[in-house]
Amino acid sequence: MLDIQDITKTYGKFTALKGVSFSAGEGEVFGLLGPNGAGKTTLLRILATLLSPTSGHARVGGHEVTESPEAVRRLIGVVNGGMGLPARLTGREVLRSFAGLYGLNRETTEARIAQLDAQLDLGRTLDVRAGEYSTGMKQKVVIARAVIHDPTVLILDEAASGLDIFARRTLLDFVQATRAPGRLTLYSTHVMSEAEEVCDRVAILHQGQLVTVGTIPEILARTGQSNLERAFFTLVKGEDARAV
Numbered sequence: 001m002l003d004i005q006d007i008t009k010t011y012g013k014f015t016a017l018k019g020v021s022f023s024a025g026e027g028e029v030f031g032l033l034g035p036n037g038a039g040k041t042t043l044l045r046i047l048a049t050l051l052s053p054t055s056g057h058a059r060v061g062g063h064e065v066t067e068s069p070e071a072v073r074r075l076i077g078v079v080n081g082g083m084g085l086p087a088r089l090t091g092r093e094v095l096r097s098f099a100g101l102y103g104l105n106r107e108t109t110e111a112r113i114a115q116l117d118a119q120l121d122l123g124r125t126l127d128v129r130a131g132e133y134s135t136g137m138k139q140k141v142v143i144a145r146a147v148i149h150d151p152t153v154l155i156l157d158e159a160a161s162g163l164d165i166f167a168r169r170t171l172l173d174f175v176q177a178t179r180a181p182g183r184l185t186l187y188s189t190h191v192m193s194e195a196e197e198v199c200d201r202v203a204i205l206h207q208g209q210l211v212t213v214g215t216i217p218e219i220l221a222r223t224g225q226s227n228l229e230r231a232f233f234t235l236v237k238g239e240d241a242r243a244v
């Protein structure tokens with residue numbers, strides 16, 4: 001479903017990603033973990049066809065991102081930092097207009113909105129104008145908008161950031177519910193405990209390099225640690241020691 005081979009991305013003289021390779025399969029919630037600046041957003045933007053890699057290959061659903069960006073875009077739903085919603089539209093109007101762009105008919109659209117209302121607890125966000133939303137309300141509608149067409153690959157970049165505990169819980173439960181045959185969810189976060197809760201496998205990035213990839217029990221066993229945060233420090237210390 002996702003195959004990344006030796007991706008490098010430079011911004012001028014700065015290398016944000018250095019030879020990153022890993023694969024993720026259908027039915028997975030796959031975590032992309034790393035501290036600020038690790039390169040998570042850069043990698044997800046490449047997968048979302050918003051940025052070209054400097055070298056290397058990435059295939060989403062069998063389509064090479066640089067060669068068939070439109071085919072990739074049809075498969076994916078993306079939630080990234082941009083929470084821009086038209087202030088004058090209600091959540092329902094936002095979702096209907098996005099459903100229209102994806103060519104969903106009225107019946108499918110209304111059924112999908114009802115389903116997302118139940119899953120994301122959209123509640124009054126549906127009938128309040130976006131200009132009046134709190135951060136949590138905005139993020140819920142941004143997520144609903146990204147999945148209105150029921151994408152095969154869902155890309156969530158730091159989607160829980162800024163959410164209170166109620167909205168965060170709704171989001172994590174929603175991410176769990178996206179796990180399905182034929183689907184892949186990529187969940188990027190710097191909060192290791194979130195990944196422990198929702199991800200089947202994770203790739204850990206640090207300073208643009210892939211530090212490790214595996215299931216959480218595998219990574220804990222490899223490092224002899226009891227949680228991912230401790231495992232991360234153990235792995236990174238190893239990297240730093242090798243670099244000296």
Ligand SMILES: Nc1ncnc2c1ncn2[C@@H]1O[C@H](COP(=O)(O)OP(=O)(O)OP(=O)(O)O)[C@@H](O)[C@H]1O
Pocket residue numbers: 011014016034035036037038039040041042043158190
């Ligand atoms: N357009 C750009 N020009 C120059 N450097 C950039 C650009 N975009 C990102 N970078 C740099 O690339 C590195 C990786 O950034 P990226 O946003 O991918 O990291 P991240 O893991 O998503 O971190 P964060 O959680 O802070 O967003 C950072 O050092 C960042 O400053």
